[in-house]
Amino acid sequence: MTYEEPPATVDELGKFGNVYFDPTAYVHYVPTGTFPEKTMLALAVFEPVSEASINKGGHFEGEQIALEIAVKGHDQFREAWAYFEFQPGHKASQAFAKEKCYACHVQHAADDNVFVQFYPILRGVKASKAHP
Amino acid sequence: MTYEEPPATVDELGKFGNVYFDPTAYVHYVPTGTFPEKTMLALAVFEPVSEASINKGGHFEGEQIALEIAVKGHDQFREAWAYFEFQPGHKASQAFAKEKCYACHVQHAADDNVFVQFYPILRGVKASKAHP
Numbered sequence: 001m002t003y004e005e006p007p008a009t010v011d012e013l014g015k016f017g018n019v020y021f022d023p024t025a026y027v028h029y030v031p032t033g034t035f036p037e038k039t040m041l042a043l044a045v046f047e048p049v050s051e052a053s054i055n056k057g058g059h060f061e062g063e064q065i066a067l068e069i070a071v072k073g074h075d076q077f078r079e080a081w082a083y084f085e086f087q088p089g090h091k092a093s094q095a096f097a098k099e100k101c102y103a104c105h106v107q108h109a110a111d112d113n114v115f116v117q118f119y120p121i122l123r124g125v126k127a128s129k130a131h132p
Numbered sequence: 133m134t135y136e137e138p139p140a141t142v143d144e145l146g147k148f149g150n151v152y153f154d155p156t157a158y159v160h161y162v163p164t165g166t167f168p169e170k171t172m173l174a175l176a177v178f179e180p181v182s183e184a185s186i187n188k189g190g191h192f193e194g195e196q197i198a199l200e201i202a203v204k205g206h207d208q209f210r211e212a213w214a215y216f217e218f219q220p221g222h223k224a225s226q227a228f229a230k231e232k233c234y235a236c237h238v239q240h241a242a243d244d245n246v247f248v249q250f251y252p253i254l255r256g257v258k259a260s261k262a263h264p
Contacts, residue, residue: 014190052249052250053242053249054240055250057146058146060250061252062252063252110185115185117184117185118184118185118187118193119193120193120194120195120196
């Protein structure tokens with residue numbers, strides 16, 4: 001989004017995704033470069049909104065439409081990582097089938113099932129480990 | 133960004149902006165609806181990147197290009213809020229002139245110089261205060 005005149009129009013929009021990383025796991029990841037057991041990452045998905053207040057271009061986050069959680073646990077999950085989606089007002093969720101999330105994460109994620117390549121903060125940590 | 137086929141093309145892109153709110157101020161804001169003295173909000177700005185890894189549409193955050201900080205302090209600043217920009221590798225910054233940031237914030241921000249209208253989490257808090 002911007003307060004200046006918009007540079008272009010967009011015919012159809014995607015969604016915003018905020019990824020949160022639990023602080024305990026982060027504190028472990030920075031010095032070690034590994035995700036500890038019980039690591040959780042949360043993906044909050046928001047509708048894009050453009051016309052509101054003084055915004056003149058781009059988009060900001062409107063209504064939240066999804067909350068997805070990745071959890072690491074060798075004791076709890078056969079594949080070490082499991083993926084959940086929480087609906088508004090629901091406190092429980094069943095893990096997605098292996099083919100739904102895990103298969104893509106294990107194949108394409110830059111570090112231990114986590115899409116570090118898309119996250120600037122973790123990308124910096126990983127790069128510092130690769131080139132000390 | 134999305135893993136699916138892209139819905140549209142974009143001729144020219146804006147930037148991503150992540151806004152962070154310091155935890156102490158957040159804990160005060162939720163029950164009271166007011167920003168305490170020493171509140172800090174940080175705006176981290178990132179270049180958009182699209183073609184990388186398995187991403188097929190939309191954009192994710194590339195290089196960080198700016199870090200701006202808003203600070204509340206009636207004792208320190210004549211207008212209660214001051215705005216700073218930190219360059220990479222620099223630990224100090226002079227506050228922007230009143231006309232540069234403050235003037236727009238005081239006129240258009242939804243709550244006490246903070247653009248709560250653009251932040252889903254704070255928007256929810258403010259709405260709950262307005263309609264208890």
